[in-house]
Amino acid sequence: MRSMAKPTITPPPAAAPRGTRPARPAAKPAAGAASRDPRPGIGGMVPDDVADLVAELGEPAFRARQVGDAAWRSPAAEWDQVSTLGATLRLALAERTRFDTVATTSVLAADAGATEKALHRLSDDRLVESVLMHYPAGEGRRERNTLCISSQAGCAVGCPFCATGELGFERDLEVAEIVDQARHARRRLAAAGRRLTNLVFMGMGEPLLNLDAVLAAAEALTDPARFGLGARHITISTSGVVPAMERLTKMRPQWTLAVSLHAARDPLRDLLVPLNRRWPVADVVAAARAYGQETGRRLSYEYVMIDGINDTAADADAVVRLLRGSGAHVNCIPMNPVAHTPWQASTPERVSAFAIRLRAGGIGVTVRRNRGQEIGAACGQLAAEQAGEPPAPAVARRRERLVAESAVALRGERSAAPAPRGLQPAPRGRQPVPRGRPPAGGSRPRKAR
Ligand code: SAH
Ligand code: SF4
Numbered sequence: 001m002r003s004m005a006k007p008t009i010t011p012p013p014a015a016a017p018r019g020t021r022p023a024r025p026a027a028k029p030a031a032g033a034a035s036r037d038p039r040p041g042i043g044g045m046v047p048d049d050v051a052d053l054v055a056e057l058g059e060p061a062f063r064a065r066q067v068g069d070a071a072w073r074s075p076a077a078e079w080d081q082v083s084t085l086g087a088t089l090r091l092a093l094a095e096r097t098r099f100d101t102v103a104t105t106s107v108l109a110a111d112a113g114a115t116e117k118a119l120h121r122l123s124d125d126r127l128v129e130s131v132l133m134h135y136p137a138g139e140g141r142r143e144r145n146t147l148c149i150s151s152q153a154g155c156a157v158g159c160p161f162c163a164t165g166e167l168g169f170e171r172d173l174e175v176a177e178i179v180d181q182a183r184h185a186r187r188r189l190a191a192a193g194r195r196l197t198n199l200v201f202m203g204m205g206e207p208l209l210n211l212d213a214v215l216a217a218a219e220a221l222t223d224p225a226r227f228g229l230g231a232r233h234i235t236i237s238t239s240g241v242v243p244a245m246e247r248l249t250k251m252r253p254q255w256t257l258a259v260s261l262h263a264a265r266d267p268l269r270d271l272l273v274p275l276n277r278r279w280p281v282a283d284v285v286a287a288a289r290a291y292g293q294e295t296g297r298r299l300s301y302e303y304v305m306i307d308g309i310n311d312t313a314a315d316a317d318a319v320v321r322l323l324r325g326s327g328a329h330v331n332c333i334p335m336n337p338v339a340h341t342p343w344q345a346s347t348p349e350r351v352s353a354f355a356i357r358l359r360a361g362g363i364g365v366t367v368r369r370n371r372g373q374e375i376g377a378a379c380g381q382l383a384a385e386q387a388g389e390p391p392a393p394a395v396a397r398r399r400e401r402l403v404a405e406s407a408v409a410l411r412g413e414r415s416a417a418p419a420p421r422g423l424q425p426a427p428r429g430r431q432p433v434p435r436g437r438p439p440a441g442g443s444r445p446r447k448a449r
Contacts, residue, residue, distance in 0.1 A: 098176070238258070
């Protein structure tokens with residue numbers, strides 16, 4: 001599926017929404033795709049909505065708690081399996097709501113079972129992925145089971161090393177579609193006697209371009225009466241949507257914010273994270289620092305390492321200059337190989353030299369190992385594969401373009417290409433980024449080919 005719709009960044013309202021808020025529909029459904037199921041997912045409904053529904057169905061109020069328990073505590077995977085509710089009520093609930101908004105079409109295991117990737121089919125046949133990673137207990141650490149979830153189908157930002165970026169933007173996920181990835185993982189873990197300990201928004205999509213739904217999902221996931229995960233166990237990763245970062249800062253949440261840095265200098269970041277053409281790296285880091293100061297949370301930066309592109313000593317020095325003194329921590333991640341790029345992962349020697357240079361500059365570093373390469377665990381890879389290969393000439397053209405653009409970036413020149421559509425180009429010459437609400441976009445995203 002290669003159709004795209006506009007990545008609307010319509011200003012979000014001041015407060016997180018209550019209950020299910022229908023996601024913005026994709027401007028153009030994929031050819032042949034099923035239409036979306038209009039019934040709200042129970043995983044996206046707040047307790048008051050459930051109470052209203054139960055009352056509308058003419059049931060006594062205590063049923064609302066039973067319905068909530070069925071959604072959040074039982075091993076059931078559909079209304080029909082909820083034995084605590086009568087058949088008539090189950091049928092009425094199934095008519096009005098969906099117990100589950102994401103079907104799992106396949107679960108692929110890798111790393112001797114320590115990594116599991118689930119491919120989820122949505123009601124309109126869009127595909128999104130979640131990845132479950134098991135970290136055994138050891139050296140004073142408890143066992144961890146971390147789930148990486150998606151916030152959008154596809155992504156408008158278009159980072160060229162990312163399989164999701166290659167897909168382009170399809171649509172925002174609904175609150176329940178986000179939450180249900182976690183409910184699925186919890187059921188799978190419970191069957192193995194394990195529990196979910198951490199959740200990261202590092203799957204498909206840019207969470208801060210679907211912020212209302214992500215906030216409502218995070219609320220459901222951390223509500224003790226619903227999913228009940230500790231807020232400190234949630235990490236939201238962003239490629240740098242500055243106004244949304246500022247909005248988050250005002251809310252002072254306890255989540256960890258991870259920023260996808262990938263380059264400390266604008267010319268290279270323009271290429272690797274095209275959003276940088278709208279919000280340059282210094283503004284992104286300033287917004288991240290403000291978040292860290294307000295929330296008291298440590299900041300973490302992701303740095304995907306691409307051989308000969310962003311892994312030189314000069315790149316490391318630029319990272320040190322940018323982040324010095326902020327208490328930031330950098331996670332260096334060798335690029336997972338994805339199709340359609342001319343690039344390779346940095347060698348272990350280069351990753352290690354880079355990390356040593358950062359540490360020498362006073363920056364905390366962790367070198368992350370790639371998980372599940374054999375199952376395409378870089379999020380978006382499976383969905384991209386399902387979408388089918390673009391024709392070979394298009395792949396060749398894309399590779400040639402990236403070679404030419406990286407040569408320009410490595411010469412230190414800013415990109416002449418526009419920011420992803422819907423995001424206005426950054427003003428040249430260090431003008432301040434406008435505060436507050438981002439401009440609403442009006443056009444469809446650029447598709448780099
Ligand atoms: N859109 C958000 C969150 C989803 S991407 C963001 O970009 O932060 C989550 C992380 O996966 C990002 O740090 C991203 O850079 C990384 N990633 C994407 N493609 C990758 C690849 N091929 N190899 C390694 N990491 C990758
Ligand atoms: Fe989107 Fe993140 Fe992939 Fe960039 S790395 S294209 S922002 S999902």
